[in-house]
Amino acid sequence: MQPLYEKVKKKITESLVQGEWSPGEAIPSETELANVYDVSQGTVRKAIDELSAESILIRRQGKGTYVATHNExxxxxxxxxxxxxxxxxxxxxxxxxxxxxxxxxxxxxxxxxxxxxxxxxxxxxxxxxxxxxxxxxxxxxxxxxxxxxxxxxxxxxxxxxxxxxxxxxxxxxxxxxxxxxxxxxxxxxxxxxxxxxxxxxxxxxxxxxxxxxxxxxxxxxxxxxxxxxxxxxxx
Amino acid sequence: MQPLYEKVKKKITESLVQGEWSPGEAIPSETELANVYDVSQGTVRKAIDELSAESILIRRQGKGTYVATHNExxxxxxxxxxxxxxxxxxxxxxxxxxxxxxxxxxxxxxxxxxxxxxxxxxxxxxxxxxxxxxxxxxxxxxxxxxxxxxxxxxxxxxxxxxxxxxxxxxxxxxxxxxxxxxxxxxxxxxxxxxxxxxxxxxxxxxxxxxxxxxxxxxxxxxxxxxxxxxxxxxx
DNA sequence: GAGTGGTCTAGACCACGGC
DNA sequence: CCGTGGTCTAGACCACTCA
Structure with missing residues (x-):
């Protein structure tokens, strides 16, 4: 069985591939995503942690989580x-x-x-x-x-x-x-x-x-x- | 203020430097370390997560956490x-x-x-x-x-x-x-x-x-x- | 079956950014 | 002040290893 956070990670990645959120933009907050995917906020956090470690997403404390961009x-x-x-x-x-x-x-x-x-x-x-x-x-x-x-x-x-x-x-x-x-x-x-x-x-x-x-x-x-x-x- | 898990990470690293646990050996379990350092098991986990990501420690499910070695x-x-x-x-x-x-x-x-x-x-x-x-x-x-x-x-x-x-x-x-x-x-x-x-x-x-x-x-x-x-x- | 790490949850509080 | 991510806890259950 695949861990829940892996599934969440895949769903987020899919949204990124589909261009649902553009580079430089903020994605929904952890709590929002937790509601959408019907999992706990901690599980979303673990998924985002990994995407953030891969430099696909960028966390900014107090602001939100952003899609990494190469335009900077x-x-x-x-x-x-x-x-x-x-x-x-x-x-x-x-x-x-x-x-x-x-x-x-x-x-x-x-x-x-x-x-x-x-x-x-x-x-x-x-x-x-x-x-x-x-x-x-x-x-x-x-x-x-x-x-x-x-x-x-x-x-x-x-x-x-x-x-x-x-x-x-x-x-x-x-x-x-x-x-x-x-x-x-x-x-x-x-x-x-x-x-x-x-x-x-x-x-x-x-x-x-x-x-x-x-x-x-x-x-x-x-x-x-x-x-x-x-x-x-x-x- | 420094996060708790960073302090735990430092303490574990110190023990490694002191040679308290040798390469290839298992270190104490997460719950044991949590008792020793008087923090929750989740905090120890986060510290070990990072050391494991740095290939300093190696986790083995069901067995324990081991000190990385170059002798293999x-x-x-x-x-x-x-x-x-x-x-x-x-x-x-x-x-x-x-x-x-x-x-x-x-x-x-x-x-x-x-x-x-x-x-x-x-x-x-x-x-x-x-x-x-x-x-x-x-x-x-x-x-x-x-x-x-x-x-x-x-x-x-x-x-x-x-x-x-x-x-x-x-x-x-x-x-x-x-x-x-x-x-x-x-x-x-x-x-x-x-x-x-x-x-x-x-x-x-x-x-x-x-x-x-x-x-x-x-x-x-x-x-x-x-x-x-x-x-x-x-x- | 006992002990370990792995996953998941829920809730509390902190630190930061911006209105 | 509010909303965000960051930390920390406690507890439940799963998956794996080994005796």
Whole structure:
């Protein structure tokens, strides 16, 4: 038998998926939800505790519980773990290199769990910090889930893809898995990142997931780690 | 005012630091602890919930709550995040390259929060997977906290440093911070790892912490990422 | 069957935010 | 002042483990 609070958690998650409550908005109070679902307030609390631990909901004492959003200033970079060696605050900029539609390869179709040869959006861009090229990103997303996306929209959002996914397509990325390797820059990446060929680059391959572990973005980032490092916390 | 369960959590942590309950052992039941600390069982539960979420304690339904240990099979590698590209299970081996005592540099003294120029143990080793060199580790630990450690002990433990820390010195590492970069192999690392000079290597700089965020190990690992990658989960 | 952690409830009071 | 989430309690019952 499934615990009651797990059922409540699922119901709340469903409402979130349905867009019943929007990012940034408050959800009903614990007592209200307890009445709606006909359980005790403590049970709702336990469900919200877990969603809050997963950063899906945000509690604010005295105010209420809010749907997490990526539209706030400090969440612009979402999954970016690169930090300056000197701890400086940096000016982020973004140049779109290419934008196209293409057919998914079998490998990509499998990763994104879509039909083989379905249409995907593929884009390449360079992120600069303080005018210096730092990351070359190759991003692939299924066209089906992002209908009507254009190069102009990407440029306008200044590189905050996750903000665009959320505000324009109602797609909230909740978690991501990354595979990290060290590789040598080839001709293209070297010239775009303004480094010598064969320079060591950090290769970060990322799959991002929305609700219910549905993968919706594949991304390969090549990073110059002369003045930056990738943070990782283990426990 | 500090919540009651936070106080209980601190008391439990103190007992753990004092070694009152050893790794692998069960701690007193929730009701017993509630009597000892003169709080309700629910309050003890909340304290243990958090320690359990931090993997400091392990709950086992019907049996009791146990002190986490690193002596079990699957925890041998503790903080190692490298995975084979092919998902294979691999045979780990370990060669000690050097072992020495030296004076801490100012930088290291600051990182480990010890007096400048205090004695530290410095060791270098190569980890091989399926006979192939994979990681070159440089490890530095304060001699003060690991009195009597010898090269023989390290060799005998077959590279499981964290297991040795725990079983021989009562030091349990709870978490670690890592800084990851891509670098080029120099002459020494290239020859020890059996790759060409200037090959790209993953540089993983790690600081490990025991109870109360006390740093007790600094480590630099250089990894060959041809057939392996570093896993990272973001949320 | 006894003892443990796991779930669920109901109710009291506290701390914070905002009107 | 009210409504919110945060803490704390007490007690009931369930699920699991082991002798």
């Amino acid at each position: 200033e400090n969440i612009q970079l979402r999954f970016l773990r690169l930090t300056s060696n000197f701890g400086l605050k940096e000016k982020l900029d973004n140049q779109l290199v290419s934008f196209s539609k293409e057919k998914a390869t079998n490998k990509l179709a499998k990763i994104l769990n879509i039909n083989p040869a379905s249409t995907i959006i593929s884009l390449k861009r360079v992120l600069t910090f303080n005018e210096k090229p730092l990351i070359l990103d190759l991003i692939k997303i299924p066209a089906q889930s992002f209908r009507g996306v254009t190069a102009e929209m990407v440029v306008e959002k200044k590189g905050s893809m996750y903000r665009m996914y959320e505000s324009d397509f109602g797609v909230r990325m909740l978690r991501a898995d990354e595979k990290i390797r060290a590789i040598n820059a080839n001709f293209e990446s070297a010239s775009l990142l303004n480094v010598k060929e064969n320079t060591s680059l950090l290769s970060v391959e990322r799959i991002s997931y929305t609700y219910e572990n549905k993968p919706l973005e594949w991304r390969l980032g090549l990073c110059v780690t002369d003045d930056h490092y990738y943070r990782s916390e283990l426990d | 099979e699957n925890i041998q590698l503790r903080f190692l995040r490298l995975t084979s590209n092919f998902g294979l299970k691999e045979k780990l081996d370990n060669q000690l390259v050097s072992f020495s005592k030296e004076k801490a540099t100012n930088k290291l003294a600051k990182i480990l929060n010890i007096n400048p120029a205090s004695t530290i143990i410095s060791l270098k080793r190569v980890l091989t997977f399926n006979e192939k060199p994979l990681i070159l580790d440089l490890i530095k630990i304060p001699a003060q906290s690991f009195r009597g450690v010898t090269a023989e002990m390290v060799v005998e433990k077959k590279g499981s440093m964290y297991r040795m820390y725990e079983s021989d010195f009562g030091v349990r590492m709870l978490r670690a911070d890592e800084k990851i970069r891509a670098i080029n192999a120099n002459f020494e690392s290239a020859s020890l790892l059996n790759v060409k000079e200037n090959t790209s290597l993953l540089s993983v700089e790690r600081i490990s912490y025991t109870y109360e965020n006390k740093p007790l190990e600094w480590r630099l690992g250089l990894c060959v990422t041809d057939d392996h990658y570093y896993r990272s989960e973001l949320d």
